[in-house]
Amino acid sequence: MILEKMNQQCKVCGEPAAGFHFGAFTCEGCKSFFGRTYNNLSSISECKNNGECVINKKNRTACKACRLRKCLYVGMSKSGSRYGRRSNWFKIHCLLQEQQQQQQPSTLPQILQSQNHPLASQLSYLHCSQQQQPSHQNNNKTPSPLKSPLPSSPCMLTNPFLSVGRHLLNGSHMCMDKTAAGPNRVSSNSSSDSGASSADPEDSIVSNKDIYGSPVVDQPFNCKPMAKKLDPVRSISEPLNPYLVLPHVTISPASPRSPPTSLSVPISSSGIQEEPIDLSVKSQKRSRTASPIHNTTENVPKLTPLDLTLVRSNSLSG
Amino acid sequence: MILEKMNQQCKVCGEPAAGFHFGAFTCEGCKSFFGRTYNNLSSISECKNNGECVINKKNRTACKACRLRKCLYVGMSKSGSRYGRRSNWFKIHCLLQEQQQQQQPSTLPQILQSQNHPLASQLSYLHCSQQQQPSHQNNNKTPSPLKSPLPSSPCMLTNPFLSVGRHLLNGSHMCMDKTAAGPNRVSSNSSSDSGASSADPEDSIVSNKDIYGSPVVDQPFNCKPMAKKLDPVRSISEPLNPYLVLPHVTISPASPRSPPTSLSVPISSSGIQEEPIDLSVKSQKRSRTASPIHNTTENVPKLTPLDLTLVRSNSLSG
DNA sequence: TCAGGTCATCGTGACCTAA
DNA sequence: TTAGGTCACGATGACCTGA
Ligand SMILES: [Zn+2]
Ligand SMILES: [Zn+2]
Numbered sequence: 123m124i125l126e127k128m129n130q131q132c133k134v135c136g137e138p139a140a141g142f143h144f145g146a147f148t149c150e151g152c153k154s155f156f157g158r159t160y161n162n163l164s165s166i167s168e169c170k171n172n173g174e175c176v177i178n179k180k181n182r183t184a185c186k187a188c189r190l191r192k193c194l195y196v197g198m199s200k201s202g203s204r205y206g207r208r209s210n211w212f213k214i215h216c217l218l219q220e221q222q223q224q225q226q227p228s229t230l231p232q233i234l235q236s237q238n239h240p241l242a243s244q245l246s247y248l249h250c251s252q253q254q255q256p257s258h259q260n261n262n263k264t265p266s267p268l269k270s271p272l273p274s275s276p277c278m279l280t281n282p283f284l285s286v287g288r289h290l291l292n293g294s295h296m297c298m299d300k301t302a303a304g305p306n307r308v309s310s311n312s313s314s315d316s317g318a319s320s321a322d323p324e325d326s327i328v329s330n331k332d333i334y335g336s337p338v339v340d341q342p343f344n345c346k347p348m349a350k351k352l353d354p355v356r357s358i359s360e361p362l363n364p365y366l367v368l369p370h371v372t373i374s375p376a377s378p379r380s381p382p383t384s385l386s387v388p389i390s391s392s393g394i395q396e397e398p399i400d401l402s403v404k405s406q407k408r409s410r411t412a413s414p415i416h417n418t419t420e421n422v423p424k425l426t427p428l429d430l431t432l433v434r435s436n437s438l439s440g
Numbered sequence: 441m442i443l444e445k446m447n448q449q450c451k452v453c454g455e456p457a458a459g460f461h462f463g464a465f466t467c468e469g470c471k472s473f474f475g476r477t478y479n480n481l482s483s484i485s486e487c488k489n490n491g492e493c494v495i496n497k498k499n500r501t502a503c504k505a506c507r508l509r510k511c512l513y514v515g516m517s518k519s520g521s522r523y524g525r526r527s528n529w530f531k532i533h534c535l536l537q538e539q540q541q542q543q544q545p546s547t548l549p550q551i552l553q554s555q556n557h558p559l560a561s562q563l564s565y566l567h568c569s570q571q572q573q574p575s576h577q578n579n580n581k582t583p584s585p586l587k588s589p590l591p592s593s594p595c596m597l598t599n600p601f602l603s604v605g606r607h608l609l610n611g612s613h614m615c616m617d618k619t620a621a622g623p624n625r626v627s628s629n630s631s632s633d634s635g636a637s638s639a640d641p642e643d644s645i646v647s648n649k650d651i652y653g654s655p656v657v658d659q660p661f662n663c664k665p666m667a668k669k670l671d672p673v674r675s676i677s678e679p680l681n682p683y684l685v686l687p688h689v690t691i692s693p694a695s696p697r698s699p700p701t702s703l704s705v706p707i708s709s710s711g712i713q714e715e716p717i718d719l720s721v722k723s724q725k726r727s728r729t730a731s732p733i734h735n736t737t738e739n740v741p742k743l744t745p746l747d748l749t750l751v752r753s754n755s756l757s758g
Numbered sequence: 759t760c761a762g763g764t765c766a767t768c769g770t771g772a773c774c775t776a777a
Numbered sequence: 778t779t780a781g782g783t784c785a786c787g788a789t790g791a792c793c794t795g796a
Contacts, residue, residue: 143786143787144787151762154763183761200787205469206770210773473771476781504769518780
């Protein structure tokens, strides 16, 4: 129970999460909503409340624009989606980031709040946020094995899920697909997750003040074209890979399991394909042989295979 | 060690390889794909691009037929696979071959290319050997979705793992009816709905022509250590591509998935103090199918309209 | 009628473990 | 070490429900 063995909630509406979808823990509804909406952005109408709707379980359907905005805000992205299971590292990373952000209370970057355009800013903001990343990310203080995702790619500082990839989608409608948004999820948002802080804020859809301004800033949007060529490191294995960011060393893509200490293999650029999309967290089957978490010095040689699974003993719908 | 750890890439899609699987360095995905597909060839549909898809990390899921073809092309085979480590000789050989291939650029032997049925005749040879498919497998197979297995693979020719290759080359006539092929160039973009506008060559799944021209010609190589285990005869016993020679049959419904999972915690600490992080959200979804009991124990909380579960899909096939 | 939500199914791929 | 199983997740579509 390092982190909390707690039931995950939908980051969008607060309902019990059905799983990790599109880069965030979400419920079925929000998952479907996002999946559908993304392919049909035109169906969304402007927010009537100046984009200040608070999304929760009750009113999540009240305003699509804000719901979608929050989806993006919490890190959901189709660009980063792909087949198959997400690596645990990926999820851990997402959670850690979230926690870290929570520890560092709001103080939302004003950048984010700069605009409240219903859709325009909301949807267009998916530009790569270059630097807004909270400083904590760069600090080595991070206790977790996961260090910063990757220095070389600003986008990755945020949710890696979003960082790369976009070609995966067949293009399509709006600028969304090509965005490399860095949703720096500043959570701690107004209690929308757990809510229940106040009387019953959930009834009201409009908050007193700005909720989540656009999670992303309107930055020069360099990431997209650049992404594929950022650097070999990233493309080699995976942006999330904590190892990759280790100073001086890099992990060989072919040696996923080797402990960090043994990393010294320079990344040969030989034949590495620069791919815009690489969310796969290849590599670390680590837990066994080379868990960053467990030092070799620890007793637990094996076991504790890093189980990220948690059974939600949740109610079965009544 | 070094051999294995070298920066290997998946020979199929180019992604960092997870190891040496089924006779070639492949990623997890391609490994799983091949392992699965081989046992259920009927699940593969014909290539929409006349078998000219280029497989890479991005689009590898776009066309199964071509992906499988490339798997075979790079030398993957279940017949040669086995547990345990590969001898260094074997791997070295594979690497050497590869290097040699690279040295010999695209001067593809047109021997194979010259004809519309690259390997067709070679694989058709398999038609004679009836021993195929040890697995339970249904006999009904689709009419070779794979347009043609592949031009002779470099590996197939010399890779001890696939001694079959040589024999295949001696094959005689072709049994496939469609190898000669219809120029049915399906113009419809296979996977893109709205069409990608990227110029990135990798975005496109279709190449101009000549996808895998066999890069290499035969090169004798004796793999002594392996010889005892991989005599040609044995390998031959199992056709590389049973499919191609199989009669035209309808597709049978896919085999059922894995049995319902229990809701219990998968690992829980086995004497360990710390609890693993559990992010999964197993829950109600499966409870329904997994445990019908649910209905009895509870008093129809929400009322299930009908219970056509599992019935539905069956009706579809036909 | 239709959008939102749930569920079933399948393919995929990360993770796990037997061999 | 790998082959194979497990299972989380994306895509899809049927179905249900409430507005
Ligand atoms: Zn939700
Ligand atoms: Zn691959």
